[in-house]
Amino acid sequence: MTTAPQIVPRSADSRPETSFGSAPALEMRGIGKAFDGRPALVEAAFALEWGEVHAIVGENGAGKSTLMNVATGVYAADSGEQVMNGEAISPRSPVEAAAAGLGMVHQHFRLVDSFTVAENVLLGLGRKSTLRSPAEAAALISAKSAEIGLPVDPHKVVADLSIAERQRVEIVKVLLLGARILVLDEPTAVLTEEEAEALLSFVRRLSRAGHAVVLITHKFREVSAFCDRVTVMRHGKTVLSGAKVAEVSETEIALLMVGETLTVSGRPDSIPGPVCLEIDGLSLHAGEHRQGLMGLGLELRASEVLGIAGVGGNGQEELVACLLGLERPDAGSVMLNGEDIATADPRRRREAGLRVIPADRFATGLIRDMSIADNLALTTVADGAAGGLFFLNRGRMRLAAERAIETFDIRGAAPERSAALLSGGNAQKVLLARELDDGMKVLVAHSPSRGLDMRATQFVRSAIRKAVEAGAACLLISEDLQEVLSLSHRVAVMNRGTIVGCRPAQDVTPEWIGALLAGHA
Numbered sequence: 368m369t370t371a372p373q374i375v376p377r378s379a380d381s382r383p384e385t386s387f388g389s390a391p392a393l394e395m396r397g398i399g400k401a402f403d404g405r406p407a408l409v410e411a412a413f414a415l416e417w418g419e420v421h422a423i424v425g426e427n428g429a430g431k432s433t434l435m436n437v438a439t440g441v442y443a444a445d446s447g448e449q450v451m452n453g454e455a456i457s458p459r460s461p462v463e464a465a466a467a468g469l470g471m472v473h474q475h476f477r478l479v480d481s482f483t484v485a486e487n488v489l490l491g492l493g494r495k496s497t498l499r500s501p502a503e504a505a506a507l508i509s510a511k512s513a514e515i516g517l518p519v520d521p522h523k524v525v526a527d528l529s530i531a532e533r534q535r536v537e538i539v540k541v542l543l544l545g546a547r548i549l550v551l552d553e554p555t556a557v558l559t560e561e562e563a564e565a566l567l568s569f570v571r572r573l574s575r576a577g578h579a580v581v582l583i584t585h586k587f588r589e590v591s592a593f594c595d596r597v598t599v600m601r602h603g604k605t606v607l608s609g610a611k612v613a614e615v616s617e618t619e620i621a622l623l624m625v626g627e628t629l630t631v632s633g634r635p636d637s638i639p640g641p642v643c644l645e646i647d648g649l650s651l652h653a654g655e656h657r658q659g660l661m662g663l664g665l666e667l668r669a670s671e672v673l674g675i676a677g678v679g680g681n682g683q684e685e686l687v688a689c690l691l692g693l694e695r696p697d698a699g700s701v702m703l704n705g706e707d708i709a710t711a712d713p714r715r716r717r718e719a720g721l722r723v724i725p726a727d728r729f730a731t732g733l734i735r736d737m738s739i740a741d742n743l744a745l746t747t748v749a750d751g752a753a754g755g756l757f758f759l760n761r762g763r764m765r766l767a768a769e770r771a772i773e774t775f776d777i778r779g780a781a782p783e784r785s786a787a788l789l790s791g792g793n794a795q796k797v798l799l800a801r802e803l804d805d806g807m808k809v810l811v812a813h814s815p816s817r818g819l820d821m822r823a824t825q826f827v828r829s830a831i832r833k834a835v836e837a838g839a840a841c842l843l844i845s846e847d848l849q850e851v852l853s854l855s856h857r858v859a860v861m862n863r864g865t866i867v868g869c870r871p872a873q874d875v876t877p878e879w880i881g882a883l884l885a886g887h888a
């Protein structure tokens with residue numbers, strides 16, 4: 368049986384108990400890397416010590432992942448040098464990097480869903496491994512999992528695992544491959560608060576045991592509470608190299624990240640008008656992994672932002688799925704300007720003026736393998752704006768994409784580039800460019816700034832703000848309370864599949880929200 372991980376935040380005395388070497392764990396100097404002639408890294412540098420947790424922060428597209436992809440052999444650098452523990456290395460693949468002691472857990476996991484954990488690890492270890500069967504791999508996984516205090520069941524099928532469990536499998540896999548330097552790319556973006564805390568505590572324990580850990584993150588709290596040093600990247604360059612976290616303030620880091628001051632966008636300057644969206648008695652049965660909806664009701668007015676606060680997993684996904692038309696509710700109505708669209712097809716909803724920014728940009732928003740121009744044209748093909756009935760007017764699509772790229776400041780983008788190559792912030796901007804069109808009357812925005820850096824967050828919020836000031840209505844569903852409070856005219860709280868309270872934003876108090884979230888009011 369495994370025991371719950373202990374919480375081990377950064378403390379004054381966080382020196383490692385052991386070390387894997389006397390030379391620095393990793394030194395990268397003068398690293399350059401371009402994609403299609405566009406520079407992603409320019410003379411980037413990074414220095415990592417054994418026994419530390421080192422944060423790399425920077426805006427979306429700053430080059431954090433690319434730098435670590437170079438370190439771990441995913442990409443070959445165009446220039447620069449890399450020294451690990453005093454020895455020059457230039458891994459040509461992630462397996463080679465791991466064999467040298469450098470492993471990375473990516474934002475998107477690389478596991479085969481239909482295989483068990485043991486089979487996946489066996490596959491990941493490759494042909495050079497001495498392991499011959501899943502049973503041998505299972506024994507090794509159990510031993511490693513117990514040694515490092517990270518619960519993993521080797522016999523489970525990956526498809527049945529939660530996101531946090533899959534992430535633990537990836538970590539164990541990388542450590543079994545021989546990693547002593549572990550790179551985690553935004554590991555907590557996909558976790559609940561509790562899971563994130565457990566993971567970060569594990570990271571601290573790992574560093575105390577002598578490993579070096581690189582944590583790519585957008586969250587300042589993680590930097591200040593769990594990291595020893597911080598490196599800041601901007602536009603492919605290292606603008607702060609390995610500063611001690613205790614010696615640099617969050618404001619200083621933020622300013623280095625953006626290179627200028629940002630204006631904070633607040634609530635739209637608009638007076639709510641007539642009701643344009645009225646949801647009544649919306650019900651959807653619960654499932655194995657979902658809460659369902661329990662007779663949910665709400666009213667949204669034109670020129671208004673109604674923020675829905677709540678802990679994730681309380682029906683938010685289901686509400687968005689019902690509004691998108693991906694789920695058919697068991698009961699209830701969704702009146703959009705007098706028309707019940709509860710069972711209408713997605714095209715009719717669009718014609719009625721409904722637009723949706725889903726929480727998962729790529730699952731229900733953009734198509735990863737299609738170009739930016741094609742993604743932008745997805746919703747206009749049916750109405751003829753992208754050409755005639757039997758052909759697509761590529762020239763028109765290209766022009767529309769060029770306009771969107773300019774208006775929405777989609778960096779590093781060209782119409783024909785694949786959406787898969789966009790950073791999180793830029794992918795969100797493509798979605799906004801498509802959804803915030805002239806026909807929009809009601810925007811449903813689900814966690815619109817999740818995983819985005821400060822600048823992209825401000826961009827998204829000010830785009831919503833402008834749309835609402837121009838007369839649109841916005842249903843803002845977000846687990847980020849700050850986001851809800853800063854943008855909304857009214858705040859509703861969602862719990863167990865229904866709205867449990869609603870107030871004008873100025874009357875919201877932490878006690879009121881707290882009581883509703885906890886189900887006490």
Ligand SMILES: Nc1ncnc2c1ncn2[C@@H]1O[C@H](COP(=O)(O)OP(=O)(O)OP(=O)(O)O)[C@@H](O)[C@H]1O
Pocket residue numbers: 402403406407425426427428429430431432433434778779788789790791792
């Ligand atoms: N395989 C690739 N092909 C083309 N361009 C790429 C590729 N990988 C990254 N880029 C580009 O390199 C730049 C840096 O991207 P990178 O993913 O390293 O940024 P990041 O700081 O990790 O951003 P985020 O916080 O959004 O993950 C971006 O402009 C991105 O579009």
